[in-house]
Amino acid sequence: MQGGMDGNPLAKGINPEDQEDFFIDISDGEEAHSTLSITVVGASGDLAKKKIFPALFALYYEDWLPENFVIFGYARTKLTDEELRNTISGTLTCRIDKRANCEDKMEQFLKRCFYHSGEYSSEEHFAELDSKLKEKEAGKRSNRLFYLSIPPNIFVDVVRCASRKASSAKGWTRVIVEKPFGRDSESSAELTRCLKKYLTEEQIFRIDHYLGKELVENLSVLRFSNLVFEPLWSRNYIRNVQFIFSEDFGTEGRGGYFDNYGIIRDIMQNHLLQILALFAMETPVSLDAEDIRNEKVKVLRSMKPLELEDVIIGQYKGHNKGGRTYPGYTDDSTVPSNSITPTFAAAALFINNARWDGVPFLMKAGKALHRKRAEIRVQFRHVPGNLYKRNFGTDLDKATNELVLRVQPDEAIYLKINNKVPGLGMRLDRSDLNLLYRARYPSEIPDAYERLLLDAIAGERRLFIRSDELDAAWSLFTPLLKELEAKKIAPELYPYGSRGPVGAHYLAAKYNVRWGDLGGDDD
Numbered sequence: 001m002q003g004g005m006d007g008n009p010l011a012k013g014i015n016p017e018d019q020e021d022f023f024i025d026i027s028d029g030e031e032a033h034s035t036l037s038i039t040v041v042g043a044s045g046d047l048a049k050k051k052i053f054p055a056l057f058a059l060y061y062e063d064w065l066p067e068n069f070v071i072f073g074y075a076r077t078k079l080t081d082e083e084l085r086n087t088i089s090g091t092l093t094c095r096i097d098k099r100a101n102c103e104d105k106m107e108q109f110l111k112r113c114f115y116h117s118g119e120y121s122s123e124e125h126f127a128e129l130d131s132k133l134k135e136k137e138a139g140k141r142s143n144r145l146f147y148l149s150i151p152p153n154i155f156v157d158v159v160r161c162a163s164r165k166a167s168s169a170k171g172w173t174r175v176i177v178e179k180p181f182g183r184d185s186e187s188s189a190e191l192t193r194c195l196k197k198y199l200t201e202e203q204i205f206r207i208d209h210y211l212g213k214e215l216v217e218n219l220s221v222l223r224f225s226n227l228v229f230e231p232l233w234s235r236n237y238i239r240n241v242q243f244i245f246s247e248d249f250g251t252e253g254r255g256g257y258f259d260n261y262g263i264i265r266d267i268m269q270n271h272l273l274q275i276l277a278l279f280a281m282e283t284p285v286s287l288d289a290e291d292i293r294n295e296k297v298k299v300l301r302s303m304k305p306l307e308l309e310d311v312i313i314g315q316y317k318g319h320n321k322g323g324r325t326y327p328g329y330t331d332d333s334t335v336p337s338n339s340i341t342p343t344f345a346a347a348a349l350f351i352n353n354a355r356w357d358g359v360p361f362l363m364k365a366g367k368a369l370h371r372k373r374a375e376i377r378v379q380f381r382h383v384p385g386n387l388y389k390r391n392f393g394t395d396l397d398k399a400t401n402e403l404v405l406r407v408q409p410d411e412a413i414y415l416k417i418n419n420k421v422p423g424l425g426m427r428l429d430r431s432d433l434n435l436l437y438r439a440r441y442p443s444e445i446p447d448a449y450e451r452l453l454l455d456a457i458a459g460e461r462r463l464f465i466r467s468d469e470l471d472a473a474w475s476l477f478t479p480l481l482k483e484l485e486a487k488k489i490a491p492e493l494y495p496y497g498s499r500g501p502v503g504a505h506y507l508a509a510k511y512n513v514r515w516g517d518l519g520g521d522d523d
């Protein structure tokens, strides 16, 4: 395997118009003689329909894909090429939908989409796929990307078959692996060991789609390119940092998967921890993938593994509201009725290094809560000897600055500041300096999967998880997960659509923290 197209046009700030040149320049001058084949394994599934095909179409629509490309769907379900195309065009909803010529572009895109039905552990079926790929590649140098959008228990079978029978003979072969990467340190290490029998680390692209979200990508820009923020980024000025994920729906349809994992593995150990590592890392030597990932690993290794006392867990229960019945987690037919799997968790984490000593990093993640939201909240310390102290009464917390990065929905960055209310008196007000993306930037925000697919095609690994990062992440959570399971700790129940278990408030209060998303002025 070798990387032909190194560097990401997006990351390097290259305009879409210059993109053809970009690919030609760095892919050894053979664009016209090379092809890109993308095989979506598990093409009949939910993620493929919801995210992967729409992202590929958006990339095609905006001319980010190279001139010669084909897309194959692979799964056991028997489908014709036409049926796959109908599924793609029928279910496709993405940001491009309302653009000019969308239908024509879709028609052209669908002509590049094909399907092969096969078993996941059959080398013979992957050899058949290889023949079809070769036919489309027509003797050109071929780069092949496999996207494993399948349950993890079949990752290794697919990688074995694909690497033995369908890897590229003349170009690179890369594999995007969806989460979950194991259930704990041991199973994750075993998965990595098995994958590495067939692939090098450079060929494995472990995806965490939160790293592809616009605001997460912007986190480093905000910090490292603004003098007003970088000097404040430490225990000297920051009192606590909060990483919050909430969904206003339950496990609907994914209960079978979810019950085996729970919210800590589903959201905290990966999405929230990855954001935390990006937030807290030291300045990397450069923007190179290895330099960034080196710094993230250092942060993760500086953290104290979670203990039971640092965590509270919850599970949503059914209830009636406004004449509507909301199901509880265990009402889901794919979930055991006595399940104690957490659908909510809050945790306090600490980084034992000079920059962050003593600063609580709080995480909160839950399903079936009162709203859908993902955000990073940075609460700053009090102003020492604040001249206006008496204007805030006894509640000094109301006078502290807070920086909020709203990852979704309605992306925004805002800073809560104290301001004088205009008028003759001296009344202070907490106001927002607000950068609301939809007001500032007219263009739609690309979906995370677009960015990540493009990165994988370009061989840019910055936003993918390296195996040592994964080990470090699991080391933090594995002892806690084992203890929760061994002791069969029952989650605190919370009503579907509520703000979650009260325990989350007590946990925060233990560290003198208030959740910024609840009870505040932007709640």
Ligand SMILES: NC(=O)C1=CN([C@@H]2O[C@H](COP(=O)(O)OP(=O)(O)OC[C@H]3O[C@@H](n4cnc5c(N)ncnc54)[C@H](OP(=O)(O)O)[C@@H]3O)[C@@H](O)[C@H]2O)C=CC1
Residues within 6 Å of the ligand: 042, 043, 044, 045, 046, 047, 048, 075, 076, 077, 120, 148, 149, 150, 151, 152, 154, 178, 179, 180, 257
């Ligand atoms: N859906 C989502 O929102 C998200 C999903 N993911 C991850 O992405 C991957 C794909 O997710 P999703 O599309 O929801 O998964 P699905 O359960 O829809 O599975 C994808 C395809 O895999 C095949 N499959 C399913 N179960 C089995 C099985 N037990 N044995 C063999 N094949 C099976 C089916 O295809 P066929 O029967 O045709 O072979 C199915 O269409 C998973 O690893 C998931 O954890 C990650 C983030 C979000």
Ligand SMILES: O=C1O[C@H](COP(=O)(O)O)[C@@H](O)[C@H](O)[C@H]1O
Residues within 6 Å of the ligand: 209, 247, 266, 374
């Ligand atoms: O990885 C996952 O993410 C989704 C939430 O993703 P988002 O981009 O819609 O915020 C979550 O619903 C799912 O449980 C989890 O596996």
